[in-house]
Amino acid sequence: MSINDIPLQLKAVLRGMTPAKIFVLGLVASLTVAGFIVLLTWSGNSDYQSLYTRLSPEDAGAIVTWLKENNIPYKVSSGHDAIQVPSDLLYETRLELASAGLPLGSGVGFEIFDNARLGMTEFVQNVNFQRALQGELSRTINRFDEVEGSRVHIVMGTKSLFAENEEPATASVILKLARGRALSKEQVEAVVHLVSSSVSGLKPENVTVVDNHGKMLAGSGSRSGEGPVNSDQLALQEKLEKGLEDRVRTMLETVLGPGKAVARVSCTLNFTKEEKTEERYRPDSKVVRSEQILNETSGGLRRAEKGVPGILSNTAEGQAAMAGKQESGSSMSEGFNKQERTVNYEISRVTSHILEGCPRVERVSAAVVVDGIHTYVEGEKGKGEWKYSPRSSEEMAKITKIVKRAINFNADRGDQLEVVNIPFKKVDAVWEEGAEGGANKWLSYAREYGPSARTISVVAFLFCVFLFVVRPLLRWLTSTAGPKEKALMQLPKTVSEIESEYVEKSSKIEQAARLLASDEEGSVDLMRRWLSEGKA
Numbered sequence: 091m092s093i094n095d096i097p098l099q100l101k102a103v104l105r106g107m108t109p110a111k112i113f114v115l116g117l118v119a120s121l122t123v124a125g126f127i128v129l130l131t132w133s134g135n136s137d138y139q140s141l142y143t144r145l146s147p148e149d150a151g152a153i154v155t156w157l158k159e160n161n162i163p164y165k166v167s168s169g170h171d172a173i174q175v176p177s178d179l180l181y182e183t184r185l186e187l188a189s190a191g192l193p194l195g196s197g198v199g200f201e202i203f204d205n206a207r208l209g210m211t212e213f214v215q216n217v218n219f220q221r222a223l224q225g226e227l228s229r230t231i232n233r234f235d236e237v238e239g240s241r242v243h244i245v246m247g248t249k250s251l252f253a254e255n256e257e258p259a260t261a262s263v264i265l266k267l268a269r270g271r272a273l274s275k276e277q278v279e280a281v282v283h284l285v286s287s288s289v290s291g292l293k294p295e296n297v298t299v300v301d302n303h304g305k306m307l308a309g310s311g312s313r314s315g316e317g318p319v320n321s322d323q324l325a326l327q328e329k330l331e332k333g334l335e336d337r338v339r340t341m342l343e344t345v346l347g348p349g350k351a352v353a354r355v356s357c358t359l360n361f362t363k364e365e366k367t368e369e370r371y372r373p374d375s376k377v378v379r380s381e382q383i384l385n386e387t388s389g390g391l392r393r394a395e396k397g398v399p400g401i402l403s404n405t406a407e408g409q410a411a412m413a414g415k416q417e418s419g420s421s422m423s424e425g426f427n428k429q430e431r432t433v434n435y436e437i438s439r440v441t442s443h444i445l446e447g448c449p450r451v452e453r454v455s456a457a458v459v460v461d462g463i464h465t466y467v468e469g470e471k472g473k474g475e476w477k478y479s480p481r482s483s484e485e486m487a488k489i490t491k492i493v494k495r496a497i498n499f500n501a502d503r504g505d506q507l508e509v510v511n512i513p514f515k516k517v518d519a520v521w522e523e524g525a526e527g528g529a530n531k532w533l534s535y536a537r538e539y540g541p542s543a544r545t546i547s548v549v550a551f552l553f554c555v556f557l558f559v560v561r562p563l564l565r566w567l568t569s570t571a572g573p574k575e576k577a578l579m580q581l582p583k584t585v586s587e588i589e590s591e592y593v594e595k596s597s598k599i600e601q602a603a604r605l606l607a608s609d610e611e612g613s614v615d616l617m618r619r620w621l622s623e624g625k626a
Contacts, residue, residue, distance in 0.1 A: 102619045118563050125552065138165050138174040141183060142193060145172065146239070149193035156192060157183075199225040220244055227288055231263065231281060236273050239266040247291045259292040261285050262309075266302040278307045323361050326449065331355045338458060338496050342489070349514070350461045355497060358453040364446040375438035386428035455506045456497050460489060461514040478513050486511055 141164070142153065150166075153173055157164045162183060165174040175183050187193070200222045224242045231240040240263060247259035263285060267273065273281075278299055286294045298309030334355040342351035462481055468474040481489075490509045499505050 098615075098618060102615075102622050105619075114563060118560060122560065125555075137177045139177045139180050140167075141173045141175045141180065141187075143172040145193060153187065153192055156187065156190060160186075198222060199229060216246075220246060223288065227263075227285055230284065231265070234273070234277065234281075236268055236271040236277070237265055238268045240264060242285065244289055244292075246289075258296055259289055260296045260298075261289060261292055262298040262300070264300050264302070265307070273301075273307065282308050323359070323449070327357060327359050330359070330451075331357050334454075334456070334497050338456070338493055341492065341496055342458070342460065346460065352459045353493075354457045356455045357451055358455075359449040360452050361449045364444075366442075366444045366446075368440075368442045368444070370440045370442075372438040372440070376435045377438065378433060379436040380434040382430075382432040384428075384430035384432075388426050451503075453504045453506075454497055454499070456493065456499075456508070458489070458493055458507075458509045460486070460509065460511050462511055480513075481511050 142149075145153070150173060154164065154166070157173075157175070162179060163176060166172075167174065198221055202218050202222050224244055227242045227244075228240045231237055231242070243262045243264075245260045248257045250256045263281060265273070265281075281299055282294050282297045285297050286292045299307040300309075301307055334357070335353045338353040338355070339351055342353070343349070460481065463479045464476050465479065466474050467477045486509060490507065493499075493509060494507060497505075497507070499507055
């Protein structure tokens with residue numbers, strides 16, 4: 091068959107079709123052509139992906155200016171907080187923007203010192219350093235998925251020669267959380283320690299964190315070291331009670347079965363800090379600390395003077411009167427020996443400095459509820475029921491004993507324990523995954539596989555349209571028999587019907603032979619029409 095025969099075949103097909111079929115055929119052809127045009131246009135366009143989201147107006151303007159200067163196509167979202175670029179230029183553009191220092195984020199960072207001026211005073215340098223530190227901390231905090239924006243305010247501490255005159259550094263953080271998101275307790279503590287570790291002399295208790303709704307997440311309201319009970323102490327008490335409950339519950343469920351025991355424990359802790367300094371002396375144990383010995387010795391004979399002391403002996407008359415007695419009053423004395431010894435002893439002593447800061451358990455109160463035994467008993471008519479029977483006193487005594495061991499029961503400190511056997515109400519447990527965790531997981535999958543899934547879904551949709559819409563329409567358009575005729579053709583045929591069909595076929599063959607002999611052009615058209623009807 092040549093190309094010139096195609097128009098003749100189309101004319102033959104259109105002659106055998108009703109006006110309704112011709113209209114539907116034209117509609118299907120136009121829709122198919124329009125669909126292919128849309129598909130080609132869509133596939134030819136570049137797929138745009140988000141370059142950055144949740145941008146501030148300043149950062150968005152700076153990035154758009156940079157994209158215009160570098161002739162990179164872009165789109166701005168309807169919220170004006172996200173910029174999209176072609177997917178094939180996404181990562182390359184991000185790297186180039188990072189080398190250019192964009193986006194800046196909230197505030198300025200340490201790039202403020204890139205263009206430092208000469209003659210800058212020390213006060214201006216300190217202010218710039220504080221601004222840079224605040225900006226860098228804000229950029230780091232904005233990396234959290236739950237944080238849309240943040241601002242950090244730091245008050246530097248003052249130094250003095252005297253420790254009592256020094257003022258500690260303080261900081262406050264304001265967080266703008268994303269819609270529908272919240273920070274966990276661990277994430278808030280991470281922000282507090284991040285800020286305190288970045289500023290010299292800043293303690294975690296001096297950092298205040300507030301969200302955009304005015305709710306205090308961390309600060310003096312939630313943490314107080316001077317108060318009777320603070321958040322850390324409550325968390326420690328809750329952790330201790332939870333640990334004892336899990337210990338008792340898991341032990342009983344292993345023995346009795348899942349869901350057969352419920353345990354609740356309450357602990358009274360003493361968080362009082364005691365500081366004690368003790369100094370003990372041991373008189374029995376002594377050590378020589380120092381020893382001093384002094385020896386004084388005088389040798390040979392010496393004359394010892396004798397007489398009456400006073401004024402008379404010092405006058406001339408007195409000396410003359412006592413001249414005769416002076417010889418007899420003098421005597422000779424021998425040398426002397428003097429010895430002194432001083433010994434200092436050190437008494438042994440022990441000095442101990444004890445600081446008791448760990449909490450002490452003063453009392454433990456526990457309540458344990460244990461389910462009984464449920465047995466299935468068949469009834470008279472074949473309908474059974476569950477029968478409850480309580481546990482024996484011996485079994486309850488064993489359970490009470492092992493629970494005491496598990497919680498470290500001490501009757502001397504006033505611990506209390508109550509173990510009760512009560513029938514449990516049967517409730518079917520339904521376990522569901524957390525909505526937030528599931529939503530976050532599906533959101534991450536959509537971001538990662540979104541473009542590919544969209545392309546695959548469009549191709550699958552077009553294939554289904556062709557398979558279930560276009561193809562049945564084409565079959566209906568090219569068919570020549572109506573519904574009644576198709577139904578009749580499916581019925582069983584008699585011998586006379588078969589003979590009549592054979593006669594009709596033979597007559598058609600004879601007519602075709604006569605037409606071929608008489609009119610060649612008309613016969614060719616007729617044959618083409620029959621061929622088209624046979625194919626249909």
